[in-house]
Amino acid sequence: MALEYKYVCPKCGAPTNYSSERQGLCIECYLKKHRAKIDRDIKIKIDVCIGCGRVRYGKDWFLPSFENLATIIKKQLKKTVLRPYDIQIEDMDRRTLTELRDLKKIFIPIKISVTNRDTIIRHVEIDINKAFCSICSKKQSGRYYESVIHLRFQKEMQDNLIDVINRFVEEKLYRSETLEIIDVKKEGGKGVVVRLSSKKLARNFLGYLGQRFSLIILKKYTEPITLESGSHGKKQISVEKYIIRLMR
Incomplete structure (x- = not known):
């Protein structure tokens, strides 16, 4: 009858494959010996x-x-x-x-x-x-925006417009997966300026307005602004600006 020999760990006696890198020990005994490291x-x-x-x-x-x-x-x-x-x-x-x-x-x-x-x-x-990352921190404080929309309209449209903006905030902004900010301020008796923290949000906003009013884009242009950007120092981004006439 042939005898079958198996290598066993010299410390605990468990069957294992011999490894000179483990100094002949099984994995568990090797780990126990080096527990301070692992x-x-x-x-x-x-x-x-x-x-x-x-x-x-x-x-x-x-x-x-x-x-x-x-x-x-x-x-x-x-x-x-x-x-x-x-x-x-x-x-x-x-x-x-x-x-x-x-x-x-x-x-x-x-x-x-x-x-x-x-x-x-x-x-x-x-x-x-x-x-908060540097950009979201600026968004939260109202110091970061990527789009500015100047809206011009007839005075009797103002209340309806404000209601539409509030509905957009409730329907779109609160469901956003990322922090986004909309800042709305009156601009004289027949105008409102809307600052938005992302270009994508601004385009969604214009599409939302377009479903409820007739839009005439009087002017569209971009302006560069400079931001502090972590270890990379200053970062320049472009801000989209619109001047839009709203009609019923």
Whole structure:
């Protein structure tokens, strides 16, 4: 009768494949020996903008794509006890990426290369700190806008126009997935100036008005403005400006 020999861990006696990189130990015993380096309770923090969902690293804000978030998490983990190890972020639920600003914390699996051939899976606890990115902060304070619309109309249309603007705010603005701002001010007896925080919102607004009034675009032009933009210093954007006549 032939005897079958299997290599066992010299520390715990469990069957395992011999690995000189693990010093002959099984994976569990190797991890116990190096527990100070591979912490089972790994925690990091990230900043997420509650206005648009972007994620911060350093002074810059990035869209919450899997690639961007994985890069940021890896950089954060390199500041922990996992710094000596190669780390791979396992796939994240796409829904989680879109809901980051509504969550307090998430847990994601990471793959840690213990040796050249052996990996282990650990879950990282990520606390989510809520903040405003530089653009949403300006939006909230009313200092950021991408479109300015000057509306001209007959005096008797004013009350109806204000009602239409209020309905647009209720129907469109409050349902927006990102922080958007509309600032409305009277401009003389027969005019209103509307400042909007995004060009897309402005075009939706003009389409909304066009369903209720006849629009005559008297003038359309762009003007550049300069903003502070994180570590990139100043950033220039173009502001769309309209002068529009409203008719019944």
